[in-house]
Amino acid sequence: MSLLPVAEAQARILALGRPVSVETVPLVAAAGRYAAEDVAALRTQPAADLSAMDGYALRFAELPGPFTVAGESAAGGGLGRALAPGEAARIFTGAPVPAGADVVLVQEEAARDGDRLTLNGEGPPRPGAHIRMAGNDFATGHVLIGAGARLTPARIGLAAVGGHGSLAVRRRVRVALISTGDELVPPGAPATGVLLPSSNAPMLAALLGALPVDVTDHGIVPDTLEALTAAFIRAADADIVVTTGGASVGDRDLVRPALAAAGATIDFWRIAMKPGKPLLAGSLGDTVMLGLPGNPVSAFVTATLFLLPLVRAMLGAALPLPVTTRATLGGPLPPTGQRAEYVRATTGPDGVTPLSQQDSAALAGLAMADALIARPPWAGAAAAGDRVEIVDIA
Numbered sequence: 001m002s003l004l005p006v007a008e009a010q011a012r013i014l015a016l017g018r019p020v021s022v023e024t025v026p027l028v029a030a031a032g033r034y035a036a037e038d039v040a041a042l043r044t045q046p047a048a049d050l051s052a053m054d055g056y057a058l059r060f061a062e063l064p065g066p067f068t069v070a071g072e073s074a075a076g077g078g079l080g081r082a083l084a085p086g087e088a089a090r091i092f093t094g095a096p097v098p099a100g101a102d103v104v105l106v107q108e109e110a111a112r113d114g115d116r117l118t119l120n121g122e123g124p125p126r127p128g129a130h131i132r133m134a135g136n137d138f139a140t141g142h143v144l145i146g147a148g149a150r151l152t153p154a155r156i157g158l159a160a161v162g163g164h165g166s167l168a169v170r171r172r173v174r175v176a177l178i179s180t181g182d183e184l185v186p187p188g189a190p191a192t193g194v195l196l197p198s199s200n201a202p203m204l205a206a207l208l209g210a211l212p213v214d215v216t217d218h219g220i221v222p223d224t225l226e227a228l229t230a231a232f233i234r235a236a237d238a239d240i241v242v243t244t245g246g247a248s249v250g251d252r253d254l255v256r257p258a259l260a261a262a263g264a265t266i267d268f269w270r271i272a273m274k275p276g277k278p279l280l281a282g283s284l285g286d287t288v289m290l291g292l293p294g295n296p297v298s299a300f301v302t303a304t305l306f307l308l309p310l311v312r313a314m315l316g317a318a319l320p321l322p323v324t325t326r327a328t329l330g331g332p333l334p335p336t337g338q339r340a341e342y343v344r345a346t347t348g349p350d351g352v353t354p355l356s357q358q359d360s361a362a363l364a365g366l367a368m369a370d371a372l373i374a375r376p377p378w379a380g381a382a383a384a385g386d387r388v389e390i391v392d393i394a
Helices: 006-016 153-161 200-208 225-235 255-262 296-314 363-368
Strands: 022-026 055-058 067-073 087-091 103-106 110-113 116-119 143-145 166-170 173-180 213-221 240-244 265-269 280-284 287-292 324-328 340-348 351-354 371-375 387-392
Touching: 006 265, 006 280, 006 287, 006 296, 055 067, 143 153, 173 200, 173 225, 173 296, 200 213, 200 240, 200 296, 213 225, 225 255, 240 296, 255 265, 255 280, 255 287, 287 296, 296 340, 296 363, 324 351, 340 363, 340 387, 351 371
Parallel strands: 067 087, 173 213, 173 240, 240 287
Antiparallel strands: 022 166, 055 087, 055 103, 067 116, 110 116, 265 280, 280 287, 324 387, 340 351, 340 371, 371 387
């Protein structure tokens, strides 16, 4: 089987996953999720002309005055009537502008003696100064948040001021993690000799933690066909089952035969990328089965490029794939071969600098990195100062 290009593998993995069901949740529970439908304004904001400053509401044509202060307008209240000719109203930030007024004179530019008000600044304000006009932000019916948009803190605030107390979102995606390898022991357990602490599951759980995902760790499964097959069947009530290790070509790499024994269909295996070639994708019923490499760096990179986009797509994200940006290269890179390469790097004022340690099992180097330099197959050598594509992993 030939190696699958990264973009094609991403498209095929996204096609395996179906968007999960929709639920309506309170605003505070919707944060970090994706809008399942367009969110339209239920009200106009501002609902009336409001003052942007503390000062005095008056008619521009009557400047420089003098004016008679006829009362005041405060936030949540108002003067209660239109201004008569020659009148001004004391006004506070967020208060409704009385009918008849078309400008707010800020209090630093006003001189008041009892109810008598005159201009006391460098010059008159421009017409309409310091007034937030009704509908200046949005009007009833305006689409505030498009379907598939991430509900960031600012968008939660926008939905609230738009009149919403709850939003329709996709439910949380259920992800099951399975670690394979007879050499693995749980994190914190003694790891003497050839034993190795299991790092992939906690790393992937942390990576998924930024998304609305419920993660279940099924622990370390022995390298036997029977144990792996049973583990896959147990975990198949999740939306996505993620394995790490055992997906390569060795005699002890049993993920593929165990998936087949469990009744799964394998869509593809092996990607034209470095690190992360032995990546596997398939399905078991409605559950997406994703087999990541066992080396920690490879597991992290493939999770960034394939697992996270799959989760975002199932959550209804309009743009599930990682966003790449351009950066200036801070050090040389050799040419690539037939596989795309994802080089761990650090970013700084002078650009993005490749780390010297690029071993796919070296977590210390990965922990230092905050970006992946994405290089296509058959790319020529790159020099410091060249422009490169990067994926943020900070």
